[in-house]
Amino acid sequence: MRHDPQPILRGLALAALLLAAVAGAPSAQAGTRCDTQTVSAEKVAAAAATALRVAAALDERDAPVALVARVGTDLSAQGLVYSHVGFVVRDHANGRWTAVHLLNECGSDRSHLYAQGLVNFFSDDLVNQDARIVWLQPAQAQRLAARLRALPQRSLHQPHYSLIARPGSREYQNSTAWVLELLAASVPDGAAIDQRRAAYDWARQDGFRPDRIHIPYSKRVLGGLFSANAAFTDHxxxxxxxxxxxxxxxxxxxxxxxxxxxxxxxxxxxxxRLMATPGPA
Structure with a gap:
Protein backbone atom coordinates (compact mmCIF):
# COMPACT_ATOMS: atom_id res chain seq x y z
CA MET A 1 0.00 0.00 0.00
CA ARG A 2 1.33 3.43 -0.79
CA HIS A 3 1.70 5.14 2.55
CA ASP A 4 0.18 8.53 3.27
CA PRO A 5 3.14 10.65 4.43
CA GLN A 6 1.54 11.74 7.68
CA PRO A 7 2.80 10.28 10.97
CA ILE A 8 0.69 7.83 12.99
CA LEU A 9 -1.83 6.99 10.29
CA ARG A 10 -5.24 5.43 10.54
CA GLY A 11 -5.17 1.66 11.08
CA LEU A 12 -6.91 -0.46 8.45
CA ALA A 13 -9.82 -2.44 9.79
CA LEU A 14 -9.21 -6.18 9.95
CA ALA A 15 -12.76 -7.02 9.00
CA ALA A 16 -12.65 -4.84 5.89
CA LEU A 17 -9.45 -6.41 4.65
CA LEU A 18 -10.72 -9.90 5.34
CA LEU A 19 -13.75 -9.06 3.27
CA ALA A 20 -11.48 -7.87 0.48
CA ALA A 21 -9.54 -11.11 0.64
CA VAL A 22 -12.66 -13.24 0.49
CA ALA A 23 -14.06 -11.20 -2.36
CA GLY A 24 -10.77 -11.39 -4.23
CA ALA A 25 -10.57 -7.62 -4.59
CA PRO A 26 -7.58 -6.87 -6.84
CA SER A 27 -7.23 -3.28 -5.64
CA ALA A 28 -5.42 -4.12 -2.39
CA GLN A 29 -1.90 -2.68 -2.48
CA ALA A 30 1.29 -3.00 -0.50
CA GLY A 31 4.84 -1.71 -0.34
CA THR A 32 6.78 1.29 0.90
CA ARG A 33 7.76 2.55 -2.54
CA CYS A 34 5.80 5.38 -4.15
CA ASP A 35 4.80 3.36 -7.17
CA THR A 36 1.43 1.67 -6.86
CA GLN A 37 1.49 -2.11 -6.68
CA THR A 38 -1.57 -4.30 -6.96
CA VAL A 39 -1.50 -7.33 -4.69
CA SER A 40 -3.25 -10.51 -5.74
CA ALA A 41 -6.24 -11.82 -3.84
CA GLU A 42 -4.15 -14.85 -2.88
CA LYS A 43 -1.51 -12.70 -1.19
CA VAL A 44 -4.11 -10.64 0.65
CA ALA A 45 -5.78 -13.88 1.81
CA ALA A 46 -2.41 -15.19 3.01
CA ALA A 47 -1.79 -11.95 4.92
CA ALA A 48 -5.26 -12.19 6.45
CA ALA A 49 -4.59 -15.78 7.56
CA THR A 50 -1.32 -14.71 9.21
CA ALA A 51 -3.03 -11.76 10.85
CA LEU A 52 -5.72 -14.04 12.28
CA ARG A 53 -3.12 -16.47 13.64
CA VAL A 54 -1.15 -13.67 15.26
CA ALA A 55 -4.26 -11.94 16.67
CA ALA A 56 -5.55 -15.21 18.14
CA ALA A 57 -2.20 -15.80 19.87
CA LEU A 58 -2.14 -12.23 21.18
CA ASP A 59 -5.66 -12.65 22.56
CA GLU A 60 -4.53 -15.68 24.57
CA ARG A 61 -2.36 -13.50 26.81
CA ASP A 62 -3.34 -10.62 29.02
CA ALA A 63 -0.66 -8.32 27.61
CA PRO A 64 -1.20 -4.76 26.34
CA VAL A 65 1.64 -4.88 23.81
CA ALA A 66 4.02 -7.29 22.10
CA LEU A 67 6.67 -7.27 19.39
CA VAL A 68 5.87 -8.87 16.02
CA ALA A 69 8.49 -9.60 13.36
CA ARG A 70 8.00 -10.24 9.64
CA VAL A 71 10.15 -11.15 6.61
CA GLY A 72 10.05 -8.19 4.26
CA THR A 73 13.50 -8.75 2.73
CA ASP A 74 15.49 -11.93 2.17
CA LEU A 75 18.45 -11.54 4.55
CA SER A 76 19.50 -15.19 4.48
CA ALA A 77 22.85 -14.25 2.90
CA GLN A 78 23.51 -12.27 6.09
CA GLY A 79 22.45 -15.17 8.29
CA LEU A 80 19.25 -13.41 9.32
CA VAL A 81 15.58 -14.42 9.05
CA TYR A 82 13.45 -11.44 10.08
CA SER A 83 14.05 -8.05 8.49
CA HIS A 84 11.44 -5.93 10.26
CA VAL A 85 9.81 -5.69 13.67
CA GLY A 86 7.11 -3.48 15.14
CA PHE A 87 4.94 -3.21 18.21
CA VAL A 88 1.34 -4.43 18.35
CA VAL A 89 -0.84 -2.51 20.82
CA ARG A 90 -4.03 -4.01 22.18
CA ASP A 91 -6.02 -0.93 23.24
CA HIS A 92 -4.96 1.50 20.54
CA ALA A 93 -7.16 4.34 19.30
CA ASN A 94 -7.00 2.83 15.79
CA GLY A 95 -8.30 -0.55 16.88
CA ARG A 96 -7.44 -3.71 18.76
CA TRP A 97 -3.98 -5.05 17.95
CA THR A 98 -2.74 -2.13 15.94
CA ALA A 99 0.81 -2.43 14.58
CA VAL A 100 2.92 0.65 15.36
CA HIS A 101 6.21 0.77 13.50
CA LEU A 102 8.68 2.91 11.56
CA LEU A 103 8.84 2.73 7.77
CA ASN A 104 11.07 4.29 5.16
CA GLU A 105 9.10 6.67 2.94
CA CYS A 106 9.10 5.95 -0.79
CA GLY A 107 12.73 4.85 -0.99
CA SER A 108 13.92 8.23 0.26
CA ASP A 109 16.14 9.18 3.20
CA ARG A 110 13.05 9.92 5.32
CA SER A 111 10.84 7.82 7.58
CA HIS A 112 7.51 8.10 9.38
CA LEU A 113 5.74 6.25 12.17
CA TYR A 114 2.65 4.30 11.14
CA ALA A 115 -0.29 2.69 12.90
CA GLN A 116 -1.79 -0.12 10.82
CA GLY A 117 -4.09 -3.09 11.08
CA LEU A 118 -2.42 -6.50 11.22
CA VAL A 119 -3.53 -7.53 7.73
CA ASN A 120 -1.91 -4.45 6.27
CA PHE A 121 1.22 -5.16 8.32
CA PHE A 122 1.51 -8.59 6.68
CA SER A 123 0.49 -7.41 3.18
CA ASP A 124 3.50 -5.19 2.59
CA ASP A 125 5.14 -7.08 -0.33
CA LEU A 126 6.72 -9.66 1.97
CA VAL A 127 9.09 -12.51 1.09
CA ASN A 128 6.87 -14.97 3.00
CA GLN A 129 4.34 -15.08 5.83
CA ASP A 130 6.68 -16.26 8.60
CA ALA A 131 6.06 -14.37 11.83
CA ARG A 132 7.28 -14.25 15.41
CA ILE A 133 5.72 -12.72 18.52
CA VAL A 134 7.77 -11.76 21.57
CA TRP A 135 5.97 -10.79 24.78
CA LEU A 136 7.57 -8.63 27.47
CA GLN A 137 7.50 -8.83 31.24
CA PRO A 138 4.24 -7.24 32.56
CA ALA A 139 5.67 -4.06 34.11
CA GLN A 140 7.73 -3.21 31.03
CA ALA A 141 4.80 -4.00 28.74
CA GLN A 142 2.54 -1.61 30.64
CA ARG A 143 5.04 1.26 30.41
CA LEU A 144 5.73 0.61 26.76
CA ALA A 145 2.03 0.41 25.85
CA ALA A 146 1.35 3.73 27.56
CA ARG A 147 4.17 5.36 25.62
CA LEU A 148 2.98 3.95 22.31
CA ARG A 149 -0.60 5.11 22.88
CA ALA A 150 0.69 8.64 23.55
CA LEU A 151 2.59 8.92 20.24
CA PRO A 152 3.72 11.18 18.66
CA GLN A 153 4.68 12.58 22.10
CA ARG A 154 8.09 11.35 23.33
CA SER A 155 8.42 9.26 20.17
CA LEU A 156 12.26 9.17 20.02
CA HIS A 157 11.80 9.35 16.23
CA GLN A 158 14.55 10.71 13.98
CA PRO A 159 13.01 11.07 10.48
CA HIS A 160 16.43 11.06 8.74
CA TYR A 161 16.57 7.42 7.63
CA SER A 162 19.42 5.07 6.82
CA LEU A 163 18.98 1.34 6.32
CA ILE A 164 22.35 0.71 7.99
CA ALA A 165 22.11 3.47 10.59
CA ARG A 166 24.99 3.27 13.05
CA PRO A 167 23.68 2.17 16.47
CA GLY A 168 23.50 5.25 18.68
CA SER A 169 23.70 7.65 15.73
CA ARG A 170 22.14 11.07 16.33
CA GLU A 171 21.79 11.81 12.62
CA TYR A 172 20.12 8.64 11.34
CA GLN A 173 17.65 5.99 12.45
CA ASN A 174 16.08 2.87 10.97
CA SER A 175 13.07 0.80 12.00
CA THR A 176 14.94 -1.60 14.28
CA ALA A 177 16.90 1.19 16.01
CA TRP A 178 13.62 2.94 16.80
CA VAL A 179 12.19 -0.26 18.33
CA LEU A 180 15.29 -0.77 20.47
CA GLU A 181 15.27 2.82 21.71
CA LEU A 182 11.57 2.66 22.66
CA LEU A 183 12.25 -0.58 24.51
CA ALA A 184 15.16 0.99 26.38
CA ALA A 185 12.88 3.83 27.46
CA SER A 186 10.46 1.33 29.04
CA VAL A 187 12.74 -1.04 30.94
CA PRO A 188 13.45 -0.55 34.69
CA ASP A 189 15.09 2.82 35.40
CA GLY A 190 14.58 3.83 31.78
CA ALA A 191 11.07 5.27 31.96
CA ALA A 192 12.28 8.87 32.15
CA ILE A 193 14.41 8.64 28.97
CA ASP A 194 13.38 11.20 26.36
CA GLN A 195 16.51 11.40 24.19
CA ARG A 196 17.52 8.87 21.55
CA ARG A 197 21.20 8.79 22.44
CA ALA A 198 20.39 8.30 26.13
CA ALA A 199 18.08 5.41 25.19
CA TYR A 200 20.73 3.64 23.14
CA ASP A 201 23.42 4.23 25.74
CA TRP A 202 21.13 2.70 28.37
CA ALA A 203 20.54 -0.38 26.20
CA ARG A 204 24.25 -0.73 25.44
CA GLN A 205 25.22 -0.49 29.11
CA ASP A 206 22.45 -2.97 29.89
CA GLY A 207 24.01 -5.54 27.58
CA PHE A 208 22.61 -4.90 24.10
CA ARG A 209 25.02 -5.83 21.31
CA PRO A 210 24.34 -5.00 17.64
CA ASP A 211 24.87 -7.48 14.84
CA ARG A 212 27.64 -6.95 12.31
CA ILE A 213 26.60 -6.99 8.68
CA HIS A 214 29.28 -7.49 6.05
CA ILE A 215 28.81 -5.28 2.98
CA PRO A 216 31.64 -5.62 0.47
CA TYR A 217 32.87 -2.50 -1.25
CA SER A 218 31.78 -3.95 -4.60
CA LYS A 219 28.18 -4.15 -3.39
CA ARG A 220 28.35 -0.54 -2.22
CA VAL A 221 29.55 0.59 -5.64
CA LEU A 222 27.47 -1.67 -7.89
CA GLY A 223 24.31 -1.71 -5.79
CA GLY A 224 22.51 -4.56 -4.08
CA LEU A 225 20.72 -5.50 -0.91
CA PHE A 226 21.90 -2.56 1.16
CA SER A 227 22.52 -0.01 -1.60
CA ALA A 228 19.31 2.03 -1.27
CA ASN A 229 18.65 4.49 1.54
CA ALA A 230 21.96 3.66 3.21
CA ALA A 231 24.28 6.35 4.58
CA PHE A 232 27.70 4.71 4.68
CA THR A 233 29.28 7.93 5.92
CA ASP A 234 27.34 7.48 9.16
CA HIS A 235 30.05 4.94 10.03
CA ARG A 273 3.06 -23.89 10.89
CA LEU A 274 3.46 -23.20 14.58
CA MET A 275 7.01 -23.98 15.71
CA ALA A 276 7.41 -26.03 18.87
CA THR A 277 10.52 -23.98 19.69
CA PRO A 278 11.31 -20.62 18.05
CA GLY A 279 14.23 -20.91 15.66
CA PRO A 280 16.99 -18.44 14.74
CA ALA A 281 15.81 -14.91 14.12
Missing part, protein backbone atom coordinates in the same frame (compact mmCIF):
# COMPACT_ATOMS: atom_id res chain seq x y z
CA UNK A 236 33.73 5.65 10.70
CA UNK A 237 36.34 5.14 7.99
CA UNK A 238 37.67 1.98 9.64
CA UNK A 239 34.25 0.36 9.43
CA UNK A 240 33.83 1.33 5.79
CA UNK A 241 37.23 -0.09 4.90
CA UNK A 242 36.53 -3.41 6.64
CA UNK A 243 32.95 -3.64 5.34
CA UNK A 244 31.71 -4.93 8.72
CA UNK A 245 28.89 -2.60 9.80
CA UNK A 246 27.31 -2.70 13.27
CA UNK A 247 23.52 -2.59 12.82
CA UNK A 248 20.52 -3.06 15.11
CA UNK A 249 18.75 -6.14 13.70
CA UNK A 250 15.63 -8.04 14.71
CA UNK A 251 17.90 -10.87 15.86
CA UNK A 252 20.00 -8.62 18.07
CA UNK A 253 16.87 -7.14 19.68
CA UNK A 254 15.33 -10.55 20.38
CA UNK A 255 18.62 -11.94 21.70
CA UNK A 256 18.95 -8.96 24.04
CA UNK A 257 15.40 -9.31 25.38
CA UNK A 258 15.88 -13.04 25.96
CA UNK A 259 19.34 -12.75 27.51
CA UNK A 260 18.32 -10.00 29.96
CA UNK A 261 15.08 -11.70 30.97
CA UNK A 262 12.80 -9.01 29.51
CA UNK A 263 11.02 -11.48 27.23
CA UNK A 264 8.24 -13.41 28.94
CA UNK A 265 7.36 -15.67 26.01
CA UNK A 266 7.60 -16.22 22.26
CA UNK A 267 5.60 -17.80 19.48
CA UNK A 268 6.64 -18.38 15.89
CA UNK A 269 5.20 -19.62 12.61
CA UNK A 270 7.28 -20.87 9.66
CA UNK A 271 5.52 -21.79 6.40
CA UNK A 272 2.19 -21.34 8.20
Missing amino acids: PVGTRLSGDYPVVTVRSIFDYLQRRGYASGQREWRNG
Whole structure:
Protein backbone atom coordinates (compact mmCIF):
# COMPACT_ATOMS: atom_id res chain seq x y z
CA MET A 1 0.00 0.00 0.00
CA ARG A 2 1.33 3.43 -0.79
CA HIS A 3 1.70 5.14 2.55
CA ASP A 4 0.18 8.53 3.27
CA PRO A 5 3.14 10.65 4.43
CA GLN A 6 1.54 11.74 7.68
CA PRO A 7 2.80 10.28 10.97
CA ILE A 8 0.69 7.83 12.99
CA LEU A 9 -1.83 6.99 10.29
CA ARG A 10 -5.24 5.43 10.54
CA GLY A 11 -5.17 1.66 11.08
CA LEU A 12 -6.91 -0.46 8.45
CA ALA A 13 -9.82 -2.44 9.79
CA LEU A 14 -9.21 -6.18 9.95
CA ALA A 15 -12.76 -7.02 9.00
CA ALA A 16 -12.65 -4.84 5.89
CA LEU A 17 -9.45 -6.41 4.65
CA LEU A 18 -10.72 -9.90 5.34
CA LEU A 19 -13.75 -9.06 3.27
CA ALA A 20 -11.48 -7.87 0.48
CA ALA A 21 -9.54 -11.11 0.64
CA VAL A 22 -12.66 -13.24 0.49
CA ALA A 23 -14.06 -11.20 -2.36
CA GLY A 24 -10.77 -11.39 -4.23
CA ALA A 25 -10.57 -7.62 -4.59
CA PRO A 26 -7.58 -6.87 -6.84
CA SER A 27 -7.23 -3.28 -5.64
CA ALA A 28 -5.42 -4.12 -2.39
CA GLN A 29 -1.90 -2.68 -2.48
CA ALA A 30 1.29 -3.00 -0.50
CA GLY A 31 4.84 -1.71 -0.34
CA THR A 32 6.78 1.29 0.90
CA ARG A 33 7.76 2.55 -2.54
CA CYS A 34 5.80 5.38 -4.15
CA ASP A 35 4.80 3.36 -7.17
CA THR A 36 1.43 1.67 -6.86
CA GLN A 37 1.49 -2.11 -6.68
CA THR A 38 -1.57 -4.30 -6.96
CA VAL A 39 -1.50 -7.33 -4.69
CA SER A 40 -3.25 -10.51 -5.74
CA ALA A 41 -6.24 -11.82 -3.84
CA GLU A 42 -4.15 -14.85 -2.88
CA LYS A 43 -1.51 -12.70 -1.19
CA VAL A 44 -4.11 -10.64 0.65
CA ALA A 45 -5.78 -13.88 1.81
CA ALA A 46 -2.41 -15.19 3.01
CA ALA A 47 -1.79 -11.95 4.92
CA ALA A 48 -5.26 -12.19 6.45
CA ALA A 49 -4.59 -15.78 7.56
CA THR A 50 -1.32 -14.71 9.21
CA ALA A 51 -3.03 -11.76 10.85
CA LEU A 52 -5.72 -14.04 12.28
CA ARG A 53 -3.12 -16.47 13.64
CA VAL A 54 -1.15 -13.67 15.26
CA ALA A 55 -4.26 -11.94 16.67
CA ALA A 56 -5.55 -15.21 18.14
CA ALA A 57 -2.20 -15.80 19.87
CA LEU A 58 -2.14 -12.23 21.18
CA ASP A 59 -5.66 -12.65 22.56
CA GLU A 60 -4.53 -15.68 24.57
CA ARG A 61 -2.36 -13.50 26.81
CA ASP A 62 -3.34 -10.62 29.02
CA ALA A 63 -0.66 -8.32 27.61
CA PRO A 64 -1.20 -4.76 26.34
CA VAL A 65 1.64 -4.88 23.81
CA ALA A 66 4.02 -7.29 22.10
CA LEU A 67 6.67 -7.27 19.39
CA VAL A 68 5.87 -8.87 16.02
CA ALA A 69 8.49 -9.60 13.36
CA ARG A 70 8.00 -10.24 9.64
CA VAL A 71 10.15 -11.15 6.61
CA GLY A 72 10.05 -8.19 4.26
CA THR A 73 13.50 -8.75 2.73
CA ASP A 74 15.49 -11.93 2.17
CA LEU A 75 18.45 -11.54 4.55
CA SER A 76 19.50 -15.19 4.48
CA ALA A 77 22.85 -14.25 2.90
CA GLN A 78 23.51 -12.27 6.09
CA GLY A 79 22.45 -15.17 8.29
CA LEU A 80 19.25 -13.41 9.32
CA VAL A 81 15.58 -14.42 9.05
CA TYR A 82 13.45 -11.44 10.08
CA SER A 83 14.05 -8.05 8.49
CA HIS A 84 11.44 -5.93 10.26
CA VAL A 85 9.81 -5.69 13.67
CA GLY A 86 7.11 -3.48 15.14
CA PHE A 87 4.94 -3.21 18.21
CA VAL A 88 1.34 -4.43 18.35
CA VAL A 89 -0.84 -2.51 20.82
CA ARG A 90 -4.03 -4.01 22.18
CA ASP A 91 -6.02 -0.93 23.24
CA HIS A 92 -4.96 1.50 20.54
CA ALA A 93 -7.16 4.34 19.30
CA ASN A 94 -7.00 2.83 15.79
CA GLY A 95 -8.30 -0.55 16.88
CA ARG A 96 -7.44 -3.71 18.76
CA TRP A 97 -3.98 -5.05 17.95
CA THR A 98 -2.74 -2.13 15.94
CA ALA A 99 0.81 -2.43 14.58
CA VAL A 100 2.92 0.65 15.36
CA HIS A 101 6.21 0.77 13.50
CA LEU A 102 8.68 2.91 11.56
CA LEU A 103 8.84 2.73 7.77
CA ASN A 104 11.07 4.29 5.16
CA GLU A 105 9.10 6.67 2.94
CA CYS A 106 9.10 5.95 -0.79
CA GLY A 107 12.73 4.85 -0.99
CA SER A 108 13.92 8.23 0.26
CA ASP A 109 16.14 9.18 3.20
CA ARG A 110 13.05 9.92 5.32
CA SER A 111 10.84 7.82 7.58
CA HIS A 112 7.51 8.10 9.38
CA LEU A 113 5.74 6.25 12.17
CA TYR A 114 2.65 4.30 11.14
CA ALA A 115 -0.29 2.69 12.90
CA GLN A 116 -1.79 -0.12 10.82
CA GLY A 117 -4.09 -3.09 11.08
CA LEU A 118 -2.42 -6.50 11.22
CA VAL A 119 -3.53 -7.53 7.73
CA ASN A 120 -1.91 -4.45 6.27
CA PHE A 121 1.22 -5.16 8.32
CA PHE A 122 1.51 -8.59 6.68
CA SER A 123 0.49 -7.41 3.18
CA ASP A 124 3.50 -5.19 2.59
CA ASP A 125 5.14 -7.08 -0.33
CA LEU A 126 6.72 -9.66 1.97
CA VAL A 127 9.09 -12.51 1.09
CA ASN A 128 6.87 -14.97 3.00
CA GLN A 129 4.34 -15.08 5.83
CA ASP A 130 6.68 -16.26 8.60
CA ALA A 131 6.06 -14.37 11.83
CA ARG A 132 7.28 -14.25 15.41
CA ILE A 133 5.72 -12.72 18.52
CA VAL A 134 7.77 -11.76 21.57
CA TRP A 135 5.97 -10.79 24.78
CA LEU A 136 7.57 -8.63 27.47
CA GLN A 137 7.50 -8.83 31.24
CA PRO A 138 4.24 -7.24 32.56
CA ALA A 139 5.67 -4.06 34.11
CA GLN A 140 7.73 -3.21 31.03
CA ALA A 141 4.80 -4.00 28.74
CA GLN A 142 2.54 -1.61 30.64
CA ARG A 143 5.04 1.26 30.41
CA LEU A 144 5.73 0.61 26.76
CA ALA A 145 2.03 0.41 25.85
CA ALA A 146 1.35 3.73 27.56
CA ARG A 147 4.17 5.36 25.62
CA LEU A 148 2.98 3.95 22.31
CA ARG A 149 -0.60 5.11 22.88
CA ALA A 150 0.69 8.64 23.55
CA LEU A 151 2.59 8.92 20.24
CA PRO A 152 3.72 11.18 18.66
CA GLN A 153 4.68 12.58 22.10
CA ARG A 154 8.09 11.35 23.33
CA SER A 155 8.42 9.26 20.17
CA LEU A 156 12.26 9.17 20.02
CA HIS A 157 11.80 9.35 16.23
CA GLN A 158 14.55 10.71 13.98
CA PRO A 159 13.01 11.07 10.48
CA HIS A 160 16.43 11.06 8.74
CA TYR A 161 16.57 7.42 7.63
CA SER A 162 19.42 5.07 6.82
CA LEU A 163 18.98 1.34 6.32
CA ILE A 164 22.35 0.71 7.99
CA ALA A 165 22.11 3.47 10.59
CA ARG A 166 24.99 3.27 13.05
CA PRO A 167 23.68 2.17 16.47
CA GLY A 168 23.50 5.25 18.68
CA SER A 169 23.70 7.65 15.73
CA ARG A 170 22.14 11.07 16.33
CA GLU A 171 21.79 11.81 12.62
CA TYR A 172 20.12 8.64 11.34
CA GLN A 173 17.65 5.99 12.45
CA ASN A 174 16.08 2.87 10.97
CA SER A 175 13.07 0.80 12.00
CA THR A 176 14.94 -1.60 14.28
CA ALA A 177 16.90 1.19 16.01
CA TRP A 178 13.62 2.94 16.80
CA VAL A 179 12.19 -0.26 18.33
CA LEU A 180 15.29 -0.77 20.47
CA GLU A 181 15.27 2.82 21.71
CA LEU A 182 11.57 2.66 22.66
CA LEU A 183 12.25 -0.58 24.51
CA ALA A 184 15.16 0.99 26.38
CA ALA A 185 12.88 3.83 27.46
CA SER A 186 10.46 1.33 29.04
CA VAL A 187 12.74 -1.04 30.94
CA PRO A 188 13.45 -0.55 34.69
CA ASP A 189 15.09 2.82 35.40
CA GLY A 190 14.58 3.83 31.78
CA ALA A 191 11.07 5.27 31.96
CA ALA A 192 12.28 8.87 32.15
CA ILE A 193 14.41 8.64 28.97
CA ASP A 194 13.38 11.20 26.36
CA GLN A 195 16.51 11.40 24.19
CA ARG A 196 17.52 8.87 21.55
CA ARG A 197 21.20 8.79 22.44
CA ALA A 198 20.39 8.30 26.13
CA ALA A 199 18.08 5.41 25.19
CA TYR A 200 20.73 3.64 23.14
CA ASP A 201 23.42 4.23 25.74
CA TRP A 202 21.13 2.70 28.37
CA ALA A 203 20.54 -0.38 26.20
CA ARG A 204 24.25 -0.73 25.44
CA GLN A 205 25.22 -0.49 29.11
CA ASP A 206 22.45 -2.97 29.89
CA GLY A 207 24.01 -5.54 27.58
CA PHE A 208 22.61 -4.90 24.10
CA ARG A 209 25.02 -5.83 21.31
CA PRO A 210 24.34 -5.00 17.64
CA ASP A 211 24.87 -7.48 14.84
CA ARG A 212 27.64 -6.95 12.31
CA ILE A 213 26.60 -6.99 8.68
CA HIS A 214 29.28 -7.49 6.05
CA ILE A 215 28.81 -5.28 2.98
CA PRO A 216 31.64 -5.62 0.47
CA TYR A 217 32.87 -2.50 -1.25
CA SER A 218 31.78 -3.95 -4.60
CA LYS A 219 28.18 -4.15 -3.39
CA ARG A 220 28.35 -0.54 -2.22
CA VAL A 221 29.55 0.59 -5.64
CA LEU A 222 27.47 -1.67 -7.89
CA GLY A 223 24.31 -1.71 -5.79
CA GLY A 224 22.51 -4.56 -4.08
CA LEU A 225 20.72 -5.50 -0.91
CA PHE A 226 21.90 -2.56 1.16
CA SER A 227 22.52 -0.01 -1.60
CA ALA A 228 19.31 2.03 -1.27
CA ASN A 229 18.65 4.49 1.54
CA ALA A 230 21.96 3.66 3.21
CA ALA A 231 24.28 6.35 4.58
CA PHE A 232 27.70 4.71 4.68
CA THR A 233 29.28 7.93 5.92
CA ASP A 234 27.34 7.48 9.16
CA HIS A 235 30.05 4.94 10.03
CA PRO A 236 33.73 5.65 10.70
CA VAL A 237 36.34 5.14 7.99
CA GLY A 238 37.67 1.98 9.64
CA THR A 239 34.25 0.36 9.43
CA ARG A 240 33.83 1.33 5.79
CA LEU A 241 37.23 -0.09 4.90
CA SER A 242 36.53 -3.41 6.64
CA GLY A 243 32.95 -3.64 5.34
CA ASP A 244 31.71 -4.93 8.72
CA TYR A 245 28.89 -2.60 9.80
CA PRO A 246 27.31 -2.70 13.27
CA VAL A 247 23.52 -2.59 12.82
CA VAL A 248 20.52 -3.06 15.11
CA THR A 249 18.75 -6.14 13.70
CA VAL A 250 15.63 -8.04 14.71
CA ARG A 251 17.90 -10.87 15.86
CA SER A 252 20.00 -8.62 18.07
CA ILE A 253 16.87 -7.14 19.68
CA PHE A 254 15.33 -10.55 20.38
CA ASP A 255 18.62 -11.94 21.70
CA TYR A 256 18.95 -8.96 24.04
CA LEU A 257 15.40 -9.31 25.38
CA GLN A 258 15.88 -13.04 25.96
CA ARG A 259 19.34 -12.75 27.51
CA ARG A 260 18.32 -10.00 29.96
CA GLY A 261 15.08 -11.70 30.97
CA TYR A 262 12.80 -9.01 29.51
CA ALA A 263 11.02 -11.48 27.23
CA SER A 264 8.24 -13.41 28.94
CA GLY A 265 7.36 -15.67 26.01
CA GLN A 266 7.60 -16.22 22.26
CA ARG A 267 5.60 -17.80 19.48
CA GLU A 268 6.64 -18.38 15.89
CA TRP A 269 5.20 -19.62 12.61
CA ARG A 270 7.28 -20.87 9.66
CA ASN A 271 5.52 -21.79 6.40
CA GLY A 272 2.19 -21.34 8.20
CA ARG A 273 3.06 -23.89 10.89
CA LEU A 274 3.46 -23.20 14.58
CA MET A 275 7.01 -23.98 15.71
CA ALA A 276 7.41 -26.03 18.87
CA THR A 277 10.52 -23.98 19.69
CA PRO A 278 11.31 -20.62 18.05
CA GLY A 279 14.23 -20.91 15.66
CA PRO A 280 16.99 -18.44 14.74
CA ALA A 281 15.81 -14.91 14.12
